[in-house]
Amino acid sequence: MIPKFRVVYSGIDHSRQSMSSSNDLRISRTLGALLGVHCGDSLGATLEFKPWSQIIRQYPNGLREIVGGGTLNWPVGHATDDTDLTRAVLLAYRDYEENKQAGSIQLVEEFNIAKAAAEYSLKWNEGDWPGRKKGTRPIDIGNATRIGLQHYKRLKNPAKSGVGIGSAGNGSLMRCIPTGLFASGERRQNESIAISEFTHNDLRCTVACAAYNEIVAALVNDKTPQEAVEIGKTVADDLDCAKVTDAIKEGETLPLAKIASEGPRGDIAVSASGYVLNSLKLSIAALLDLRSFEDVLVDVVRIGGDSDTNGAIAGGLLGARDGIEKVPERWLEKLQFRKEFEEVVMRILQLQQDSG
Template identity: 75%
Template sequence: MTSCHDPRTSRTLGALLGVHCGDSLGATVEFKPWSDIIRKYPQGVREIVGGGPFEWPAGHATDDTDLTRAVLLAYLNYEESKTAENVESVEDFDIAKAAAEYALKWNEGDWPGRKKGSRPIDIGNSTRDGLRRYKISRDPSKSGAGIGSAGNGSLMRCIPTGLFAPEERRQKESIAISQFTHNDPRCTVACAAYNEIVAALVGGKTAQEAVEVGKTVADASKGARVAAAIEEGQTLNLAKIASQGPRGETKVPSGFVLNSLRLSVAAVLDARCFEDVLVDVVRIGGDADTNGAIAGGLLGAKHGVEALPERWLSKLQFRKEFENVGVANSPAPSKQSLKTWRNRFSDSS
């Protein structure tokens, strides 16, 4: 496939759509153990077919992509505020509050693809509790689920910050956007480290270099457990785990934030192609859609959107919207129009 000639835009789009691909691929086997998946899908789930415990239509966003969209729309609003006549509007813009407001809309049924007023069927406990408290306080810094609640519900949605926040704000905003539902330091520091890995990949660093950047951020943030999880991820053989099954605490594909971080680090360091690596992340089972989303974001940022299978992209609920926002907000020095990018993509398929 011919390159779109704009590596940063390609990696930005790859990251956003990689989250969506991993989410939609993993939704089919969410909560299933590896032993069940390997019997039904010996080579892994290789097509986006929907189904799963919530009977998703093929390519429909679950909470992972929906809440990534909430954060993405907050950044779009920030960019729009820059064009406002009132210059103070940019300085006063609270990105965490904007993201929390969109997440609240999602929770209360003001969202594409759902009946008006209907609640999401797949919301996590910490996210539900955090949004309930946020609705009362309207303060994203005081609504989190609290210390000791360290699920992966903020890590799964955090990637727009790694793509669109300026370097000087990136870590602060990663933490703030995590806090409105997940304010345990393992979650906030994991989001900050993950987004630094994303930014490094989009900027052209190798996977190993990017992971080292993330580990440095975790160390500097006094996130010893997060740094240790990144180190453990560097040692995992993803293909072996996917073919032989997860064994041991560090390989359990649960919803614990550090387990998801470990798997995503192992994924981005894997030398194989985007498709094969993401299929193996999902094949491990457990919280397959969220682990797929988190790993898919890093893989897309590493490989660029040209590496994502068109047969997957064509199924994604928010593909066009993510493409539009991704190109419009791309950090690339010279932005291509979406029409030009799509024409080149089609011509090279």
């Protein structure tokens, strides 16, 4: 039986039916997670850097369409650095699985996921990227990401290139979700940390990525949102980062709808800045808000601030929770990388199934 969305969504190979129906949920939630990142990024790009007070006047019910524009004048549905760098990590996982298929144990043992992701990120930074004139730099890049990629270009060692203690932006959390979707067991935590480290190696960033990806994996495996959050807290505890544990706990208590309608006031401990733990809190609040994918994501981005990145991080969890069928089609049809993401997801999942 071909899963329903494989008929509806254009980027998927309709002719292949070898993926069993028991995998339908995983496929739906994997696609939902990746395209949820893209939706949150592209929706939030319009409002990036704007305060809640300005957004609420312009969009009293929130921005409900992907329209582009914003401070950096994005084309409609275009990826910003959030989706672009998620793509870099996604392609690294595709390459890993293709090396496995080649059948060489040496190739698999020598393949470094973090290095592959860093290489794709470096291509992005230096202008070898779809949708951009060759050789041109990205118009939106965080300082830690920029410095980390400069170091990586010189050192070619992802474990030694990142910006360390004291720089805890959300630039690795925004791109980390492919690890939660495609790595299993002990690999997942190790690779979450390693892929963060090549730009962001502050403990708050590396552990936030590890906890977030365990939450993603739990959701894809049909855990409830609350069960998934409990797993995330356990991971943060095991990795000895109380600040990440506390951020997840604070996210559990945030009244997202109230914050979005009344503003991030002083009596509610929330900020829409680019600090990694602020973004993590908001994503947890979004995950536990059981309204529709659309309503929750609209509220995340209308808080303002770092709206594209907060939207991307929250969108990933919401998509992993709800599956691709709950993501608005009118949003999906505008996304720059929709077709490619669909095709790469199916490629990776097929390769993983074939290799057992």
